[in-house]
Amino acid sequence: MFIHLKDLAAKGTVRIHGTLDLHGALPVSGSLQDFGPLKVELEAHDVSGAADVSGELSIEVEQSCSRCLNPVHQSLTIPYHETFVKGEEPDEEAFEEDEESENDPVYVQDDRIELKPYLVESVMLHLPFVPLCSEACQGLCPVCGGNRNEQACGCKQDKVDPRLAGLADFFKDK
Numbered sequence: 001m002f003i004h005l006k007d008l009a010a011k012g013t014v015r016i017h018g019t020l021d022l023h024g025a026l027p028v029s030g031s032l033q034d035f036g037p038l039k040v041e042l043e044a045h046d047v048s049g050a051a052d053v054s055g056e057l058s059i060e061v062e063q064s065c066s067r068c069l070n071p072v073h074q075s076l077t078i079p080y081h082e083t084f085v086k087g088e089e090p091d092e093e094a095f096e097e098d099e100e101s102e103n104d105p106v107y108v109q110d111d112r113i114e115l116k117p118y119l120v121e122s123v124m125l126h127l128p129f130v131p132l133c134s135e136a137c138q139g140l141c142p143v144c145g146g147n148r149n150e151q152a153c154g155c156k157q158d159k160v161d162p163r164l165a166g167l168a169d170f171f172k173d174k
Contacts, residue, residue: 001115005086008046016042025120031131033071036060038119051084059123063131067139068147078126082106084113
């Protein structure tokens with residue numbers, strides 16, 4: 001998916017609709033197991049020579065639950081907004097480091113902007129960091145490895161820190 005800055009300046013507004021296959025662009029590792037095509041609904045506006053692109057992205061993803069490792073299917077709807085400006089990026093010395101904001105423009109060299117890397121970045125940033133199959137997920141037993149959501153394993157999990165073992169007998173008499 002591309003945006004041509006000259007065409008955008010002539011038309012004023014360009015709508016970008018379609019699907020994008022992200023296989024090969026998104027890593028299938030870690031908790032991300034599988035994903036579907038990315039549905040793109042964007043609108044680009046010419047704002048004083050800059051391309052202001054906003055809209056919505058949606059994708060179906062399958063991740064591993066961070067507690068029990070079962071697959072979790074989710075439908076993500078991601079808001080998207082980016083501003084592209086043709087030209088050189090200003091010197092870093094001109095700006096203080098802590099003044100970075102989400103609205104900083106992306107500086108590009110060509111009239112033709114490839115959107116795919118920016119869309120992939122947005123999807124990666126919006127993936128759930130700790131996916132859960134449910135809030136009540138009990139996870140895996142640290143002793144036997146059984147899924148506690150399916151059955152109670154009955155493993156003894158009372159581990160006492162050896163440095164505090166002497167305190168365990170302190171309250172037995174009372």
